[in-house]
Amino acid sequence: MAEIRLEQLTKDFGSLVAVRDLQLTVPDGSFTALLGPSGCGKTTTMNMISGLERPTTGEIYFDDRAMSRVDPGRRNVGFVFQNYAIFTHMRVYDNLAFGLRVRKPRPDKAETDREVQRVAEIVGVAGILERKAGRLSVNDMQKVALGRSMIVSPAIFLLDEPFSNLDAAFRAYMRAELKRIQSEVGQTMVYVTHDQVEAMSMADQIAVMNLGVLQQFGTPQEIYNSPTNRFVAGFVGSTQMNFLPAQEVPIELPAQARNGRSVTVGVRPENLSLVAPDSADATLKAKVNLVEPLGAKDVVHVTIDHQDLRVIATPGLRPRIGDQVGIAFDRQRLLVFDDETGEAVR
Amino acid sequence: MTGIEAEQQVRQAPRRRLPDFGGRSAAVVSRLTIAPGQLLMLFIVAFPAALAIYIGFTEWTPTSGDNVWGAYHYWHWFDGYWEALTSGSFWHAMWLTVWFTGVAVGVEFVLGFTLALLFLKEFRGRGLVTLYFLLPMMVVPAVSGFIFFMIFQVDGPLNQGLAAILGHTVQIQWLEDPSLVMWSAITVDIWQWTPLMFLILLSGLVALPEDQLNQARILGAGFRHRFLYLMLPMLKPIILIALIIRSIEVFKVFDAPYLLTQGGPGDASTTISVWLYREVIINTRWGFASAAAIIVLIIVSFAGVFAVRPIEQAQEETLEELVGGDTEGEQQRVEDAIAAEASV
Amino acid sequence: MATVPATARVTAGSAAVVRRSPLRLLKRIARWLAILLMAGTFGFPLYWTVTMSFKPQDEWNPPGKIFWFPHQPTVSNFTDILGIAHASNIFFSGRSRSALTPIYHSLIAAGSGTALALLVGVFAAYGIARFRAGGRLLPFQILQLRMFPPIAIIIPLLFMWVYLGLWDTLQGLIILYAAVTFPFVVWLMRSFFQEVPREISEAAIVDGCTHWGAFFKAVLPQAKGGLAATALFVFILNWSDFLIALVMSQDHSQTAPVYLQALQSGSSGQEYGKQAALAMILIMPPAIFGLSIQRYLVRGLTFGAIKR
Numbered sequence A: 001m002a003e004i005r006l007e008q009l010t011k012d013f014g015s016l017v018a019v020r021d022l023q024l025t026v027p028d029g030s031f032t033a034l035l036g037p038s039g040c041g042k043t044t045t046m047n048m049i050s051g052l053e054r055p056t057t058g059e060i061y062f063d064d065r066a067m068s069r070v071d072p073g074r075r076n077v078g079f080v081f082q083n084y085a086i087f088t089h090m091r092v093y094d095n096l097a098f099g100l101r102v103r104k105p106r107p108d109k110a111e112t113d114r115e116v117q118r119v120a121e122i123v124g125v126a127g128i129l130e131r132k133a134g135r136l137s138v139n140d141m142q143k144v145a146l147g148r149s150m151i152v153s154p155a156i157f158l159l160d161e162p163f164s165n166l167d168a169a170f171r172a173y174m175r176a177e178l179k180r181i182q183s184e185v186g187q188t189m190v191y192v193t194h195d196q197v198e199a200m201s202m203a204d205q206i207a208v209m210n211l212g213v214l215q216q217f218g219t220p221q222e223i224y225n226s227p228t229n230r231f232v233a234g235f236v237g238s239t240q241m242n243f244l245p246a247q248e249v250p251i252e253l254p255a256q257a258r259n260g261r262s263v264t265v266g267v268r269p270e271n272l273s274l275v276a277p278d279s280a281d282a283t284l285k286a287k288v289n290l291v292e293p294l295g296a297k298d299v300v301h302v303t304i305d306h307q308d309l310r311v312i313a314t315p316g317l318r319p320r321i322g323d324q325v326g327i328a329f330d331r332q333r334l335l336v337f338d339d340e341t342g343e344a345v346r
Numbered sequence B: 001m002t003g004i005e006a007e008q009q010v011r012q013a014p015r016r017r018l019p020d021f022g023g024r025s026a027a028v029v030s031r032l033t034i035a036p037g038q039l040l041m042l043f044i045v046a047f048p049a050a051l052a053i054y055i056g057f058t059e060w061t062p063t064s065g066d067n068v069w070g071a072y073h074y075w076h077w078f079d080g081y082w083e084a085l086t087s088g089s090f091w092h093a094m095w096l097t098v099w100f101t102g103v104a105v106g107v108e109f110v111l112g113f114t115l116a117l118l119f120l121k122e123f124r125g126r127g128l129v130t131l132y133f134l135l136p137m138m139v140v141p142a143v144s145g146f147i148f149f150m151i152f153q154v155d156g157p158l159n160q161g162l163a164a165i166l167g168h169t170v171q172i173q174w175l176e177d178p179s180l181v182m183w184s185a186i187t188v189d190i191w192q193w194t195p196l197m198f199l200i201l202l203s204g205l206v207a208l209p210e211d212q213l214n215q216a217r218i219l220g221a222g223f224r225h226r227f228l229y230l231m232l233p234m235l236k237p238i239i240l241i242a243l244i245i246r247s248i249e250v251f252k253v254f255d256a257p258y259l260l261t262q263g264g265p266g267d268a269s270t271t272i273s274v275w276l277y278r279e280v281i282i283n284t285r286w287g288f289a290s291a292a293a294i295i296v297l298i299i300v301s302f303a304g305v306f307a308v309r310p311i312e313q314a315q316e317e318t319l320e321e322l323v324g325g326d327t328e329g330e331q332q333r334v335e336d337a338i339a340a341e342a343s344v
Numbered sequence C: 001m002a003t004v005p006a007t008a009r010v011t012a013g014s015a016a017v018v019r020r021s022p023l024r025l026l027k028r029i030a031r032w033l034a035i036l037l038m039a040g041t042f043g044f045p046l047y048w049t050v051t052m053s054f055k056p057q058d059e060w061n062p063p064g065k066i067f068w069f070p071h072q073p074t075v076s077n078f079t080d081i082l083g084i085a086h087a088s089n090i091f092f093s094g095r096s097r098s099a100l101t102p103i104y105h106s107l108i109a110a111g112s113g114t115a116l117a118l119l120v121g122v123f124a125a126y127g128i129a130r131f132r133a134g135g136r137l138l139p140f141q142i143l144q145l146r147m148f149p150p151i152a153i154i155i156p157l158l159f160m161w162v163y164l165g166l167w168d169t170l171q172g173l174i175i176l177y178a179a180v181t182f183p184f185v186v187w188l189m190r191s192f193f194q195e196v197p198r199e200i201s202e203a204a205i206v207d208g209c210t211h212w213g214a215f216f217k218a219v220l221p222q223a224k225g226g227l228a229a230t231a232l233f234v235f236i237l238n239w240s241d242f243l244i245a246l247v248m249s250q251d252h253s254q255t256a257p258v259y260l261q262a263l264q265s266g267s268s269g270q271e272y273g274k275q276a277a278l279a280m281i282l283i284m285p286p287a288i289f290g291l292s293i294q295r296y297l298v299r300g301l302t303f304g305a306i307k308r
Helices: A042-050 A092-101 A109-123 A138-150 A168-185 A196-202 A220-225 A230-235 B002-021 B026-056 B068-074 B079-086 B088-118 B126-138 B141-151 B157-166 B181-206 B210-218 B223-251 B255-261 B272-282 B286-323 B328-343 C022-053 C076-081 C100-131 C138-145 C150-164 C170-195 C198-206 C211-222 C224-240 C243-248 C256-267 C272-292 C294-301
Strands: A004-013 A016-026 A031-035 A057-062 A077-080 A156-160 A188-193 A205-210 A213-218 A242-245 A263-267 A272-275 A284-293 A298-304 A307-313 A324-329 A335-338
Touching (some): A004 A042, A031 A196, A042 A077, A042 A156, A077 A138, A092 A109, A138 A168, A168 A196, A196 A220, A230 A263, A230 A335, B026 C138, B079 B286, B088 C022, B126 C294, B141 B181, B141 C256, B141 C272, B181 B223, B181 B255, B181 C022, B181 C294, B286 C150, C100 C211, C100 C256, C150 C243, C170 C224, C170 C294, C211 C224, C224 C272, C243 C256, C272 C294
Parallel strands (some): A031 A188, A031 A205, A156 A188
Antiparallel strands (some): A004 A016, A004 A057, A205 A213, A263 A335
């Protein structure tokens, strides 16, 4: 249980800067996601927190203790690797017991037994302790990897793409399971993902990264509703945000947005709605291109002057391809971005 | 599914039609490919072996007047075998060989492993330094024998170097002292073949899964624990192969002891190969030497049954990689992967 | 995420660069000292030989003195041993020839032996890899041949060779070399052939090739890197042979390693410089070939069991 504070953290590999000036405070006991496309520096960040890599410059604090020169084994962190890094030549039992056996002083056999049993119950591998770990299914490997890190009761739990190899049903189960474990033990958990749905649905806070630079840090709601720049706005959201040049949108924008700068309007598909072309609400007229039925809703792709827009519509009003439709904007939910800097204008 | 079925058809179709298209059936082709090799082996191994067994039952020597075919005039059944098995010099040579093998392979393993561990972490110029350490392996054994013959001279560079360090004259008789000469011969083998150990173990070490070692570090395992619990067990098959292959080669050792002292002084460095050479060339007791050689071959063959096993296994593992795994876990993992794929 | 470029350029750190702890620095130094010590120990024998080959006679082995490096370097050792310049001393008296003839013998015997071993072994390797020719056990029987001390096999061959008139001929050596390295060819080429997808030969056969056509036109070109490595590897083995040539040759087919040994035992250490020069010449081909196929050395020396 510790707060993680990253101060001006930078890591470069020769001329390649993997992480640049990262400033981030992960509150004690929180569940935080590092979100970004591959190559954005999130894994490097995790490696620096865990101690596998040393920062080029900057410092890492766990509760005001500077950590960047502390060995990974002494940081009291748990790390679940993307491929689980199971010790395939050992039994499941020995995998779980590993963290205890290398510890000083080494606990006696009875205590080890007890701890392994306890953790095995929590992660649900109590029945397969004698199996050889190399022969497990992916799902069981995930559980073993979790348990193996958990047994040393780390203050900080790091998970690198913990769910990407799991099948859909087990993934949902494991998400819930992880949330439960976290709320029970109250560890600070940080996990890396490139899947924004996963980040949105589980995390207390999300840190969005791109090209080694932190883009935004906030609650899922903040990230979703008021992204600080165009990258975050575009990256987050299961159906991508629409971007339109401001001059194509006949709406009065906030005064500061029009301050002589060229700007882009961003609007989420669910903040658009389809109306009759001649309706008073129809801000724009468009032609339907494609309809993707998703069950509870449809994603309707429309075109305005070579500009594609995605609109979320209720299935009742399903238009046909080629139909003329009107597009209504939820004016409260418009976002404006500076074309030069990509920053949100408020 | 359909994709997999289609692929299977593509894979199977030509195999079914092989006999029609190949002109000759695969069975015939298969036999033809190994025929020249079998012929060579017949000529070089089978026929001489038969000859050796025949001569081994006689006391024949080339100086006796008769040629090989007349060797039956000197028939004495198992006397040659009995003489070898009861001769002190034969067992002395056997013992020296086993001792040589044990010490040389052991030291080579420890040195090679140490060097490989030193090379594990990337440093500038690692590739070049690695090549440098491979050089002794390329040296022709006759040359390495000559080199160490120079070095081990009483007024040679080794003693002179020791003298320079210790500050007084050193007159160690590396080649003349019967209690030292084996160590000198072993040194030649160690110098020449530690690089192979190093190369084999390094290639094993760099192939170790990094995440598992990192995981162990994070769990608090120091180098000692990572080495004992992870590196050694994971390297076990490779270590086994390295030890076995080196043992096989060292057991045959001839060049180093022969080139340094012709197996001397006396019989202080007559390994079994040198001993056989002496019986054949110097004592020209060909009947006796044949009997002794057959005893050696039988002993080696027994050892070989155990030695070939791990190599066979390693080969089959790579074969498995090509064909696709068939272990339970592998299967499960493949299924999981397919399920995960389908659900995305 | 971020991949480390092979040639990582370390950028100049600013004031906040993390300093290394003293213990870590100590470890680094210890590691380097260990590497240097090993490098020195393993390098010295070669250093001694190289320098020896350039030393004039009075620096070879003077009583009570030692020359750690040549004070008056000369190439006369090389020219003498090769018979290019006429030796000033009585070096060749009682010996009718320079090292050129033995070197020539070595080249012919090792080269032709390699060619023959490949000719026989490559087909067998293909048969074993593709058709499991000879059954599952054959490769291991072949491997087991390698375990026998050559001298034990040589005894009957010696009188066979004398009887057949092959003793002390290059042909005799060539056949023996081929037989001795045949297992290496089979095991190495088998591992290379196993890496060529079966579909390649099958596709060729479907296209109308015979089995032989498929082998030569489709499979062998795929394995030609492996073939070259095998050839060089086997050449090194043959070139390095000492025992077979020692027993099986005298004057007409004496190879260079045996010649080198004859100089040693015949001159009781008085020809160091010239021997070292010959040693240098002998080391060259395997060193060059060996370093050029070093990727495959482990595979060769472990019979394909270790691939890297």
